[in-house]
Amino acid sequence: MLLLEGTFPFVAGGVSSWVNQIIRGFPEVRFGAIFLGSRPEDYGDMRYALPDNLVHLEATYLYEPQDNPPVMPVHAAPETMPMVECVHKLFETDMKHPDCAELFAGLMDEAGPDGKVSHEVFLYSPESWEFIKKSYRSRCTDPSFVDYFWTVRHMHTPFWRLREVAVRCPQARIYHAVSTGYAGILGVLLKHRNKRPFILSEHGIYVKERKIDLYQAQWLKDNRSVFERDPSRVSYFRQLWIRFFEHLGYVTYQAADDIVALYEANRQRQLLDGAPMERTSNIPNGIDIQRFAPLRAQRSALPPPVLCLIGRVVPIKDIKTFIRAMRTVTNHLPEAEAWIAGPEDESPEYANECRELAHQLGLGDKVKFLGFQKLTELLPKVGLVVLSSISEALPLVILEGYAAGVPTLSTDVGSCRQLVFGLPGEDEAIGASGQVVRIADPEALGQAALALLTNPQAWQHASEAAVKRVEKYYSQDMMFERYGALYEKNFKWQA
Structure with missing residues (x-):
């Protein structure tokens, strides 16, 4: 489940x-x-x-x-508030107590209609009211x-x-x-x-x-x-x-x-x-490399002047930094375009702010909001997969771009540095598969993009490193094998 x-x-x-x-x-x-x-x-x-x-x-x-339960006179059982206080005290002072999780779950057992901490008791009992007042005064x-x-x-x-x-x-x-x-x-x-x-x-x-x-x-x-x-x-x-x-x-x-x-x-x-x-x-993420590998043959010989951010248009992706970076990029590479491929409905107000920013910077014809796209149709046209996020984990879009031979340009969040430069040893020896810049630095993002897109040899080396890295360390078969072992171990678990 x-x-x-x-x-x-x-x-x-x-x-x-x-x-x-x-x-x-x-x-x-x-x-x-x-x-x-x-x-x-x-x-x-x-x-x-x-x-x-x-x-x-x-x-x-x-x-x-x-609707809340109907208002009614209700009293908590005498042992209720001491039990509630015990759990809250552990949260405040001793969360490392070995029984913390079990005591919390036991308290939730009492949250049913017939339990000592029913919703009615929480909402309407004088004992609950007094506990809230006491907590307010003390904390x-x-x-x-x-x-x-x-x-x-x-x-x-x-x-x-x-x-x-x-x-x-x-x-x-x-x-x-x-x-x-x-x-x-x-x-x-x-x-x-x-x-x-x-x-x-x-x-x-x-x-x-x-x-x-x-x-x-x-x-x-x-x-x-x-x-x-x-x-x-x-x-x-x-x-x-x-x-x-x-x-x-x-x-x-x-x-x-x-x-x-x-x-x-x-x-x-x-x-x-x-x-x-x-x-x-x-357990790292893994992708279906064979789905994207044929796309490598569809690439042009020179890096396409297209920077593509694949993701939701939400503040945590910091789309605005990506848009601002395009001012630097287009000043030196006028034919460059920014594609934003992802849904806008999660934060419509932020999406509108991003569109307005593009127009204010004179980039209305350069920044294209594409909505949801099929990656297999999108990636052969892209020169760089870009992440300008302020928080990430291990982004699948970087790996999918790698499998298609597309280098990445990312902020220094989550595992992105590891994905671009590799872990020490054989992974690192593969070479850089893109560039990493600090968070919320449009100028650095733009300059790093230019360094790759205007240097076909550097871009090609990054593309080759991207393919080698994803094939060696990030296939979905490797991920399935490890999760399969984890599931198998727990299937055998006995209470």
Whole structure:
């Protein structure tokens, strides 16, 4: 049972493509999938045809408007609040306690209609009210109790819905979450309820990505006066949400039987965030090289003056830096074009800002928004696959470009440096398959693009290195072999 937050089959992207790839790569295994999203209106139709061996799919929306239980006089059992306080105290002071995950899952057992921590008890009991007041007085540094109260309610609401999902979920032999966060917590609950193994594999580090989102979020309040604010300190409610996702991540790491990262730097980050070392491992992404290999023969002899960013048009991809870099590129290479191949519906406001920026820079005819494209038709026309992201893991689009013989130009995020220059030893000896520049530096991105596109010999060497690297280290057969061994080990797991 795959546990998926904001990804396959309703959202296109690298993680979704990987999920689709994994299901289809094991036709002898029956998969189920639970999609967790925010609200139905935030997603469109399915972006993927469902594989034949996907035998169960359900979607749950954690913040879908829903009537609360009717207001009623209700009291918590005497032992309820001490139990709640115990778990919160561990989160605040001793998250490394060996029983932290089990105590949390046990508390969630009591979140049912007949449990000690039912939704009614949380919403309406005087004991819950007193606990929230006590927490505000002891912890909150923001003067607004009203904002604290509603933040706590909003923050906790998904737990009752996650428990409902766990109760009705079909039993599986393995539960496999593709992130921490809410999907990871669902994995914790399912392992606890059904006594079956729980695998966690992370492409990006979920907590890190949520922190980026929260630092940029405009909806988080800071009610301190201008004289009370310390510019060096993050506002309380921003800190509260960050700690919330850190706690979810830690509980997930403690409960997971196997924790998979895509590359070593991410595994080290998992260890810092609380993952037990003995349960961690690295399994890089892999691609179907044979699908893209024939495209090499379709390339022109000289590097096409086309820079292509393949991905969602969202802030984390920093499309604006790519557009600004094109001002530098076209000043020296007037025939160059920037193609942006990816959906725009996830963040329409940001997509409009990107289009407006292109026009402001006089690049309206040079920056082309193509929407979703078939890579097999796109890549032979491309000189460079570009990633200007502020966060990535191990991007499949770089590997797919490599298989087609297209070098890459990337910001220094995730495993991109490893993909371009190789790991020490035989991988590094293959040579550079592109260039890496720092984040949010349009000038550096533009100059690096020119260095490759205006030097056919350098571009050809990078293309040859790209093909050698992907064929030796990043085939999907290698990835399937390692995940097959992981699944086989857990199929034999006994409660």
